[in-house]
Amino acid sequence: MKRPTIADIARRAGVSKGAVSYALNGQPGVSEATRKRIIAIAQEIGFNANSAARALSGARARAVGLTLCRPARILGIEPWFMGLISGFEAELGAQSYALTLQVVASPEQEIEVYRRWWGERRIDGVIVTDIRENDVRIPVLQELQLPAVVIGGPGETGSIAQIWSDDAGAITEAVRYLVALGHHRIARVSGVPDLLHTQVRTKAFDEICASLGLDNTITVPADYTGEEGSRATRRLLIGGDRPSAIIYDNDVMAVAGLAVAQEMGLSVPGDLSIVAWDDSPLCSLVHPPLTALSRDISAYGAQAAHELLNAIDGKRVGNVEAARVHLTPRGSTAPPR
Amino acid sequence: MKRPTIADIARRAGVSKGAVSYALNGQPGVSEATRKRIIAIAQEIGFNANSAARALSGARARAVGLTLCRPARILGIEPWFMGLISGFEAELGAQSYALTLQVVASPEQEIEVYRRWWGERRIDGVIVTDIRENDVRIPVLQELQLPAVVIGGPGETGSIAQIWSDDAGAITEAVRYLVALGHHRIARVSGVPDLLHTQVRTKAFDEICASLGLDNTITVPADYTGEEGSRATRRLLIGGDRPSAIIYDNDVMAVAGLAVAQEMGLSVPGDLSIVAWDDSPLCSLVHPPLTALSRDISAYGAQAAHELLNAIDGKRVGNVEAARVHLTPRGSTAPPR
């Protein structure tokens, strides 16, 4: 019942442990005949190298870490993280790396987890999301020399690899589209203001609105949750100079906003046009289906994992832009009445 | 820059490696004074035991595995898995166990992953979800003697721990509630029919409907996705003898069903009442908010993790029922017009 080791294989093949190691790892040092024989025996007895022993003798842990720093109730509903995770998996699985997950409550706790993981040599690198301005995690990662890739930005990450999508371009496209439909009063419900990509979006939104001569544009900060999305929407729709279109920073808030509009007896898209950020199945699930800024989150994740594996291999990696975000028009946008 | 080992601590404390090991693990064999001194040094230099070395010397890997066997596009939107995961974390984190995740395409691939993980000693146990009748994974887990806990059921899992919620009771409550409101034609859109808990629900649904003398009750099988939820709903609403209430096996299909009803000009709850299974934020996000069968998914996950840790510790565990499912009435149910 004991799980087989290379010593068992060595005994059965009549060679030394060393030879078995060379044979199984494709290293030179054994003849082709012996290699084949050893591989056959390994397969026959269902051998899998003990990852602990392997990691201990200087090699990799063959695992990467991901922390999720949002309350469970948001994590659950947001398609973003799951999309990202399955993207990671596609890339990591191919290289037989494992993904280790931890839910944390704060960036400080996240740093603790990084320190522990790295100290324990449990992982070879980490994927960092929800990057902020002057993010406290960056200097720690540099101090630890822990291979990492940062998702979101672009921002200051020093020597750490970074992958980002062109959020500024995306929001510009959305505003231009709404203006082309005839909208003048465009509002925005943003995600957490601290996050770098929120700032990028806010800046780009303000700029394009100014350059198109729109006034009364407003960004209401929220936190990606449905509750905040509802609250922000109510605030916008109650006011005197009601916007005719709202851009939301994620799909959950957009759906919540749609519900508020319906509840207030406003027709979508007749009285209010809605644009969601990140096109998840959620957007096509509701009625009317939501116009969204789409990007392939899975591919984004796969690309991030790829960069991380490069960083782990010591290859210098830089600042990578992910695939373009594009606007997918659906039933929630139309010319204002 | 090298990460510290117990040998470093031993040198600084002027004792042997063995003494350090005893001190840090709370074992007898060192005086309190020495123990304190050693712990202080460990803290000072930021020592973390190398998990590989620890795992190698007979101890635990201190990690558990979870595979997700659904396409990414469903995983993303379904709050269920993320809820479960954060529940696991709450329990695992407290015992400083890590969670290793893998997305797989089929039960066969899932088995491969279990074999590999266990062979590599990467994990100490696994959490198995989406259990089917005569599930192919059960005999493999028993053969490998891999500690496991099965979520869903109740069903035949032999010696493997199991945790389940009273789905039969829940659906009975939902049907009784709808009948009390005055509904006679109640339909149901189910999840994947192979899954054990789907079968439990279907059986209970048929039984309670029969015992209440309802005819024309029908269960349309679907697969938890929004698309299938829409399709099934359309099929039900197009038919001659339209149901006045539909119970959905998850929240995503319920939301999709709501959109279909709105699209067809039916008022909810006036023309159609809707009940969702699993009360996620999604249910209160839409308009009208959905009546749902609520359960604390996180607590469910925490309980499962707890049972698994017991199983890993060799404690015999059995068949545990999770906290009750209860009906949360909201705006999507009312007496039929």
Next chain:
DNA sequence: CTGAATCACTGAACCGGGTAAGTTGGCAGA
């Protein structure tokens, strides 16, 4: 035919903790 190079492999050290078995020193009791 000899010396050098190459090949196929062995043996042993090593990674960093865990732990059984052995070794002190100090103190109590006779």
Next chain:
DNA sequence: TCTGCCAACTTACCCGGTTCAGTGATTCAG
């Protein structure tokens, strides 16, 4: 003063791969 005993350590080996320095056999050039 001697024995016995215990706490407080030390020593040494284990876990299971990886890797490096040999070693004997064979090949090959000169």
